[in-house]
Amino acid sequence: MVAERLGVAVVEEQKRYLGLPTVIGRSKKVITDIIRDKLSKRLQGWRGKILSRAGKEVLIKAVANSLPTYVMSVFKIPSNFCDELRSMVSRFWWGHGEGQRGISWVAWRKICTPKGVGGLGFRDFHLFNLALLAKQAWRLVTCTDGLWARIMKAKYYPQGEFMGAGIGHNPSYAWRGIVEARGVLEKGMRRRIGDGPSTLVWRMRGFRTRKRARLYLRVAAGMRT
Template sequence: MNLLKCFELASGLKVNVHKSSIFGIGVDEAELNVLANHMGCQVGKFPFIYLGLPIGSRMRKLNDWIAVVEKFNNRLLSWKARSTSFGGWVVLIKLVLTSLPLYYFSLFRAPPTVIKYLESVRRNFFWGGLGLGSKISWVKWENVINSFWNGGLNIGSLKSKNLVLLGKWWWRFKTEADSLWVKVIRSIYGSFGGLLSGNVNSHSPKIDVWHSIIQAGTLMEDLQVRFKDSLSKKIGDGGSTSFWHEHWIGEDKLSKTFPRLFKLDQATDVMVKDKLVFDEGGTNFIWS
């Protein structure tokens, strides 16, 4: 409370304690109630909504995505689809139905059941609009959502959008190295956040959100999308680049290209900066 008071005096912004909640992780409920009474705030329960996203929910089941499903259904009910042309339906699907779940997709990996349901809503609206009864699907939905170059209407797949938005966190992990969230992930999963191995360490605590982000890169590789190869960086002083585990240009990981040397080396998690010495005589390797 003293810290909040100092914040108020320094910034002129006052925290409304009565509208605030205190949450406990691994804290006894009785102790939490005592703290809440002392501070004059409420006791919060998980999951809760923060900046429009659920915090504390595992987001693995259809019930966790009810908010997104309801947004789809409410938006459909508000449209006058009977007076909308076929071209208008395509525009509505692209600009509205496709955009509604993106905020959730940017952090959570949607379960297959959710993707299937949302795609069925888009498909049914595309072929029949709203309130027009069921219509014949003349073309496979996979062909309809395809790009213009592949003969589709460039609507896009929700599953693909979900994976791409999760994949962006790979890029952010590398470019926001000094951010607090990156430091937290590194403290749990190591210097590379589990991204290089494509999986989390079995001994590390499993964070569902980050685990889904790690899996997104692997899933795209399984779909023949060379996602990891599309990410590149300059080594610089080599302080943040793994010598053995990074993908080098034109090659695989050095650990796979030279497996025997890799097994002999005692410092397999060493950085480039610590592996190479630059002097007047050239570049020398430091082996352990």
């Protein structure tokens, strides 16, 4: 009845949307298997070709680093799986052909640094995952009138704001990742004090001690006057 009223089609559970299953349970193996299979097939196809270092660099940045972008913008990928993806790309970069392993002359973390400081600008999958999830968290902070933001607020922090929200009861996999990436925002965010009623100093991180809270209130009172 809902599909008929809205004029949309009913999608079966076994179908995918943007490369992911429409329904994901507690097991995250289905997500990691999809990314692993896609990346492995691409790398296996490239190994049979004679590629220069420049060619490998272009393929890694344009394809290998971009394959998990959508998944990483929605879910928090396990750190050990990020290491597995890094290992697959590293073997392709240092290898000399199909089945031939090369020597890793430079640590991969140095290769992931920008070119301006001596690296090649490859993506660190773990940090890239956190950055994409932090972008979703920033949308919850700035775009509070959006439908998605209102739904998340109603479910996880109906009486507060996102930066002070907890993990909640029986949270979704997507919400867990967004909350974990919230620390990225906390490192660079600053709160602008107006008249003060929406600033809860007893609950904000960094102002939980009485001494800090009193000092914060004095500063806020001085700004109002």
